[in-house]
């Protein structure tokens with residue numbers, strides 16, 4: 001897997017910022033590396049006894065200049081890189097979100113949203129830390145190391161003394177190479193277990209009501225505890241190896257200091273090097289230790305975020321299942337018939353087809369009723385018409401055009417789909433209703449709410465249409481939620497409206513009112529009503545009965561009740577239930 005997918009466009013945009021920051025860091029390091037030399041000169045002059053008061057002031061001023069120069073230049077360089085890092089957050093989350101919206105329903109039902117959420121939050125932050133703090137430290141540390149080595153080489157300190165003092169530090173690259181892959185593997189495990197916990201937490205919070213009503217909290221707590229334990233185990237194994245790694249680096253630094261003290265001290269005593277050179281040498285070795293330790297940290301951070309980057313790139317590499325054809329054309333659902341020809345469809349990996357050999361023509365302007373046992377394929381048909389799943393080529397045509405050759409925005413823009421479980425966002429009721437038609441005025445919104453028979457409920461709230469709904473609209477009852485979602489579908493005034501069991505949670509009287517309003521409102525427009533209750537669709541021009549994914553019966557209500565079959569059976573049961581209820 002290539003790890004440059006997200007980084008390439010990012011660096012293409014931010015390289016001037018990084019270049020500027022490196023230049024600042026380089027200058028800051030060169031300035032800073034002069035510091036031990038200054039102290040060396042100072043020591044030599046002091047030892048020679050020709051240090052004047054004015055020299056002390058001059059050295060102090062020079063040191064102040066070095067310190068302030070380093071702080072200002074390095075500080076600004078740091079700011080620039082941090083700024084560029086934040087840009088990564090912003091750009092990547094935007095790109096990821098756009099990419100997520102292109103992924104199909106199938107992808108979400110297979111992967112769950114917790115894992116995506118974890119990538120969205122943790123992995124982006126992980127990579128950003130490398131790109132800001134990581135690169136910052138890498139730049140400062142490596143430039144300081146180079147500057148120090150350069151300044152040492154240019155000083156009067158003999159090269160063999162420099163070599164002996166710096167030699168232990170040369171083991172650092174070896175240690176990094178040895179520990180790097182282990183750290184990376186373990187941090188990958190940590191990330192994976194964090195993602196699994198997020199997914200599990202999301203599901204458990206989502207289902208908290210079910211958990212409570214079944215009083216199975218202890219089982220759920222135990223399950224969640226197992227997820228958390230797994231994170232702890234993986235984190236501990238990561239901490240063990242990275243602690244050892246981080247301890248080894250300063251240890252090598254100390255070895256360098258010992259070498260410079262021992263050999264440098266001996267040479268100073270022997271008069272081979274001056275006291276100033278000795279002071280400068282020990283200061284240089286000490287000065288090298290911090291950036292070298294930082295380098296170790298940075299490499300750790302980079303290793304960790306490489307795993308995150310790979311996950312992000314992996315996600316960006318997922319191709320949407322449903323893609324628009326290059327020469328896709330718009331559709332006219334108000335004028336063109338929808339033709340299903342021998343439509344057979346199986347969900348990926350499913351052993352049995354959900355729909356088999358469907359032949360049907362949905363003329364523009366007609367009302368089609370679909371009835372059938374649960375699991376008979378009703379929703380599947382709606383999803384194929386929305387192209388949430390891909391029907392086999394040639395099996396669904398709109399006008400003369402295969403649905404695969406129609407522009408997605410044109411197709412979905414002309415369909416109003418109202419699912420049984422109408423999802424409402426944490427926004428105002430008004431915002432939820434105008435979701436598919438942002439420019440709708442208050443009169444239109446109110447009309448849609450009246451048609452969906454939810455108007456009275458809405459105006460009864462103190463804030464009316466401006467009532468803010470809690471997470472997933474929990475302040476509304478199931479029936480109110482369903483009708484608010486129906487109002488959203490009706491407001492769109494789409495050429496094709498699909499009601500997928502959308503009035504199942506309302507009482508019989510309200511259902512009758514809604515059906516009457518629908519007949520009036522959608523007189524010229526195509527409407528597909530999927531329902532379990534025959535009363536919701538008996539007015540349709542054509543009704544099909546699905547059984548095991550096949551059309552078992554078709555006709556008008558009158559035709560279907562006259563022939564033996566599932567429809568007449570359902571009708572008899574529902575009528576009997578209705579009469580029974582009425583007689584009580």
Ligand SMILES: Nc1ncnc2c1ncn2[C@@H]1O[C@H](COP(=O)(O)OP(=O)(O)OP(=O)(O)O)[C@@H](O)[C@H]1O
Nearest residue numbers: 109347350354372373374375376377378379380381
């Ligand atoms: N995403 C999916 N992946 C795999 N199989 C699925 C998926 N969605 C539905 N199915 C299966 O396809 C079949 C038809 O399901 P569908 O939801 O279309 O039935 P339905 O008639 O709408 O049922 P209901 O009346 O209960 O809503 C069922 O056997 C179901 O298990």
